[in-house]
Amino acid sequence: MESNENKSLETDDTKCKVLIIGGGMAGLSAAYHLSKNGFNDYKLLEARKRLGGRIVQIKMGNEPIELGANWIHGVLGNPVYELAMQHGLVDIIQTPKPHKVIAATENGKQVPFATLHEIYEAYLCFLRRCEEYFLSQYLPPEGIDSVGDHIKLEISLYLDKIQEPRERRLRELLFECLLKRETCISGCDDMNEIDLLELGTYTELQGGNITLPGGYSSILEPIIKAIPSENLFLEHPVNLIRWNLNRRHSIDNGNDSDDSDRTVVEVSIKSNSSRESSCEKAVQFNVEIDCDNGKKFYADHVICTIPLGVLKHNYNTLFQPPLPDYKKESIERLLFGTVDKILLEYERPFLHPSITEILLLWEADTDKPEGQDDLSKSWHKKIYSFSKISETIILGWISGKEAEYMETLSKEIIIETCTTVLRKFLNDPFIPKPKNVVCTSWHTQPYTKGSYTAIAVGASQIDIECLAQPLYLDEEETKPVVLFAGEHTHSSFYSTVHGAYLTGRTAAQMLLNTDTPQEMVLDCEDDADLSSWVQGICLE
Ligand SMILES: Cc1cc2nc3c(=O)[nH]c(=O)nc-3n(C[C@H](O)[C@H](O)[C@H](O)COP(=O)(O)OP(=O)(O)OC[C@H]3O[C@@H](n4cnc5c(N)ncnc54)[C@H](O)[C@@H]3O)c2cc1C
Numbered sequence: 286m287e288s289n290e291n292k293s294l295e296t297d298d299t300k301c302k303v304l305i306i307g308g309g310m311a312g313l314s315a316a317y318h319l320s321k322n323g324f325n326d327y328k329l330l331e332a333r334k335r336l337g338g339r340i341v342q343i344k345m346g347n348e349p350i351e352l353g354a355n356w357i358h359g360v361l362g363n364p365v366y367e368l369a370m371q372h373g374l375v376d377i378i379q380t381p382k383p384h385k386v387i388a389a390t391e392n393g394k395q396v397p398f399a400t401l402h403e404i405y406e407a408y409l410c411f412l413r414r415c416e417e418y419f420l421s422q423y424l425p426p427e428g429i430d431s432v433g434d435h436i437k438l439e440i441s442l443y444l445d446k447i448q449e450p451r452e453r454r455l456r457e458l459l460f461e462c463l464l465k466r467e468t469c470i471s472g473c474d475d476m477n478e479i480d481l482l483e484l485g486t487y488t489e490l491q492g493g494n495i496t497l498p499g500g501y502s503s504i505l506e507p508i509i510k511a512i513p514s515e516n517l518f519l520e521h522p523v524n525l526i527r528w529n530l531n532r533r534h535s536i537d538n539g540n541d542s543d544d545s546d547r548t549v550v551e552v553s554i555k556s557n558s559s560r561e562s563s564c565e566k567a568v569q570f571n572v573e574i575d576c577d578n579g580k581k582f583y584a585d586h587v588i589c590t591i592p593l594g595v596l597k598h599n600y601n602t603l604f605q606p607p608l609p610d611y612k613k614e615s616i617e618r619l620l621f622g623t624v625d626k627i628l629l630e631y632e633r634p635f636l637h638p639s640i641t642e643i644l645l646l647w648e649a650d651t652d653k654p655e656g657q658d659d660l661s662k663s664w665h666k667k668i669y670s671f672s673k674i675s676e677t678i679i680l681g682w683i684s685g686k687e688a689e690y691m692e693t694l695s696k697e698i699i700i701e702t703c704t705t706v707l708r709k710f711l712n713d714p715f716i717p718k719p720k721n722v723v724c725t726s727w728h729t730q731p732y733t734k735g736s737y738t739a740i741a742v743g744a745s746q747i748d749i750e751c752l753a754q755p756l757y758l759d760e761e762e763t764k765p766v767v768l769f770a771g772e773h774t775h776s777s778f779y780s781t782v783h784g785a786y787l788t789g790r791t792a793a794q795m796l797l798n799t800d801t802p803q804e805m806v807l808d809c810e811d812d813a814d815l816s817s818w819v820q821g822i823c824l825e
Pocket residue numbers: 306307308309310311312330331332333336337338339340352353354355356357358521522523524590591592595624625626725727731732733735736737770771772773779780781782783785
């Protein structure tokens with residue numbers, strides 16, 4: 286795509302070459318890479334009043350708090366880390382803070398550290414074994430198709446060797462706590478939902494998890510700075526993507542409200558009419574986008590970064606013509622679970638300075654029939670730990686249906702419940718009430734409807750590849766008309782910010798490429814740096 290294609294459209298804010306839907310990391314990355322390469326004939330439509338999507342920061346007291354992404358997962362080969370380095374956002378002489386975890390039972394008894402260590406090591410082994418199925422030719426035991434089932438099988442074999450009932454029970458509770466933690470990492474309600482053979486599709490980058498001193502959100506600034514502000518349209522929720530316009534639109538300068546006289550056919554058959562001049566300047570568009578606020582936009586290509594959670598709700602009405610069946614089926618098969626944060630702010634510190642996290646070893650409810658949870662009584666038992674964010678801010682993680690229930694509760698109930706939990710597990714009735722609580726509501730958020738993508742039992746990495754597949758108008762087109770980006774479209778970094786960033790970049794690359802068939806261009810040979818797929822395009 287050449288930048289001289291900016292044509293005379295610059296004055297018209299409803300028409301452009303490329304529309305980007307969504308201003309989270311994927312959409313911003315697409316815009317950033319288009320602009321970096323001198324192509325500015327695009328517009329980004331964002332539903333919310335802010336950019337960043339699932340990267341969002343608030344202040345609690347003076348403390349910056351991330352409500353969504355917090356860690357850069359991995360350093361080597363992570364483009365987000367590289368970007369952060371490039372813009373001086375990483376404190377490389379930052380000394381890692383000591384992390385002292387304790388585990389406590391409901392009666393306030395602490396588990397010996399050696400036991401915690403032993404179980405954690407065993408658990409990691411069980412998890413690694415699950416990951417190995419993806420690349421090995423071995424099949425799991427018959428009837429075991431989920432990560433949860435496989436780990437539980439290993440746990441029962443492990444516990445069989447422990448004779449002493451109390452020791453055995455303690456270990457069982459530790460394993461259960463680690464499984465709850467895993468639901469927060471994977472983004473599901475229960476590990477029984479996660480496909481065993483596909484766990485290994487997620488690729489972990491080396492270098493551990495790192496945080497930015499200014500919070501993950503500080504990465505947004507250098508990206509947004511490179512995007513012309515006039516290209517950004519906030520509060521523009523898209524409700525319809527017409528992507529295969531049989532009737533083609535021509536630009537009717539100065540009048541974009543009347544749709545009826547825009548078809549090429551209609552304009553071109555008229556003679557001696559004032560329309561002729563607009564016909565001469567006619568530019569045809571493949572895509573028409575409708576927003577909730579009544580505005581329409583026209584473009585040749587659209588990059589859709591709408592999250593999987595939202596697509597699950599509206600894919601049937603959002604696209605016209607409808608998405609191909611293979612895409613619909615993949616949207617249905619993949620999982621978009623809920624993971625929330627509960628942030629408690631205190632007047633003064635109360636946790637021992639050396640403790641950074643308390644794992645909560647909940648006893649299972651033995652009296653309730655299987656599958657009949659009364660969430661009003663049990664939701665809090667899904668909180669697997671409380672960890673210190675600062676001396677006066679404590680974070681609890683919660684996932685699944687309990688997180689979705691928590692999103693409906695009042696602040697008072699959450700404060701009351703969390704205080705009771707902390708007093709019980711720390712065996713200290715004087716633990717103060719927090720002065721404030723902030724809970725995320727990723728499931729309720731209409732423009733997210735969940736937290737991140739996971740591969741459900743019966744789904745596979747191929748489903749993610751199907752979601753990523755662009756749509757072409759016809760076989761002769763070298764550039765797609767609809768491109769898809771977002772964490773849910775990266776086959777090995779799904780659920781992450783760097784996954785979202787890379788998919789936005791790939792979409793921009795596809796549109797920036799000269800009209801060479803894309804198979805020839807996406808040749809990365811033995812390049813360790815994923816940046817140099819396309820020569821001549823400035824990737825950073
Ligand atoms: C609690 C939590 C913790 C996380 N922790 C981490 C972490 O530590 N590290 C990590 O790498 N990742 C983490 N993630 C995941 C990470 O935040 C996401 O993978 C990433 O930000 C997704 O980017 P995206 O652009 O694909 O989607 P989004 O950020 O969701 O962006 C999509 C954008 O589209 C907009 N939109 C939706 N519908 C419409 C519409 N109809 N019209 C117009 N705009 C629309 C939305 O408002 C949004 O701005 C976390 C996520 C959550 C929820």
